[in-house]
Amino acid sequence: MQGESTVNWERVRLRKNQAVSGTTIHGWPSVIFGLPFAGCGALLLLMYSGVIHLDPKSVHAPIWVLAVIGGLFFLAGAYLMIHGFLGLRLKKKVEEGRRRAPHQPWLWDYVWDPLGMAENKLKDVGKHFITAAVFIAFLAPFHYIAWFSEKEQVPMWAKGVVIFFDFIVVLIIGDGIRKYLQYLKYGNSRLRFLGFPFYLGEKMKLALEGMPAAFDSVTLNLRFVEEVYETRYSGRRKSQEVVCYQIYGEERTLNSGASRGGGFLMEWDLPDNKEMTTELSGRPGRFWEIEIQAETPGVDYDSRFLVPVYAKS
Incomplete structure (x- = not known):
């Protein structure tokens, strides 16, 4: 599919939820950091x-x-400890794969299906509601203190903070409902790779299955994303967060039309820059993705897929 195209080489910060790194701490540091939390929690549960x-x-x-x-x-x-142990296992697997096939990183960098990528909207819906449930459990003691405790008067600013976090929970649940409605309307889409892997400096051909049969407009965004662990300061407190930056992007738009049997064929000219190779096994990671958004009557369509783009040896 061809349409109006805009290429952007500027470094642009993206939303945090596009990161493949779940946290900024991995391996043994994650295991060690999580141990006292799990121990303290177990102690409180034994007391209860x-x-x-x-x-x-x-x-x-x-x-x-x-x-x-x-x-x-x-x-x-427990999450930090499991995350750490899984990271250690992945690191060992990547090191073995790099020794066996140093010039074929797509064999060990990520668990690719050479035929393509399929999304799982219900999994995303589940993540949203699990996140909301954790927030609700975390806020429960603060709700009791703010609204039901009679031992001391809670200032209004403290109640306002609790209400602010309640609003965040509502947004998370609302987005989960939106994704569930998308699933009911469109099901799960699949991006087929017409070739595997794709090389920088060459053409990439893809076929998207599961698009709306008709749409008011559709936007395709192909981008190379680089994760960065940035330090934030709040007074004397210091914390790190995962931040994603778009290093290269190409956007295509089509105002209106109909897909052929709910699908699109796409062809992209990849930039000839070997530094933009995929490193999904690295932390922080570097990866290529394609995002598809279509405006339709009712709930709009949107999907996001990783694509296997590597430098040719």
Whole structure:
């Protein structure tokens, strides 16, 4: 499919949720960092269950608050530890693959299906509602303190902070509902690779299956994304976050039309720059993706796929 095309070589910051790195800490540091959280959470849960004796008078809140806080600490620690161990296993697998096929990184850099990529909208919906549930559990003690505790007067600014986080939960749930409605309307799309892998400096041919049969407009964005771990300061506190930057992008638009059997054929000229090779096994990562957005009556269509673009040896 051809249309109006705009190429952008400027470095542009993208939304955080496009990152492939779940966190900025990996491997053994993640395991070690998560251990005290899991241990503290387990201790609080044992106190709540009565395995470890606890004087109820020493808890200035309902005993269920102790269980909620303990559960959140334990889950956070367990997540970091599992993430660390999985990262160690992936690192070992990548090192073995690099030794066996140093000039074929697509064999070990990522678990590619040579035929293409299929999306899973229901998985995304599940992630949204799990995230919302974690937020709700985290906010439950603060709701009790802000609105139901009679021991002390809570200032209005503190209640405002709780309401602000409630609004974030509403946004997460709303986006999850939107994605579920997309699934009901369009199902799961699939991007077929007409060749594997694709090389920088050459053409890339793709076929998208599962598009709306008719649309008011469609926008295709092909981009090379580079993750960066940036440090943020808040007073004396320091934290790191994953930030994505678009290094190269090409946008195509088509005002209106109909897809052929719910699909599109696309052909892209990839830039001849070997530094833009995919490194999905790296942390921070570097990758190519294509994003498709179509305006239709009712719920609009949008999908995002990774594509295997590598430098030719």
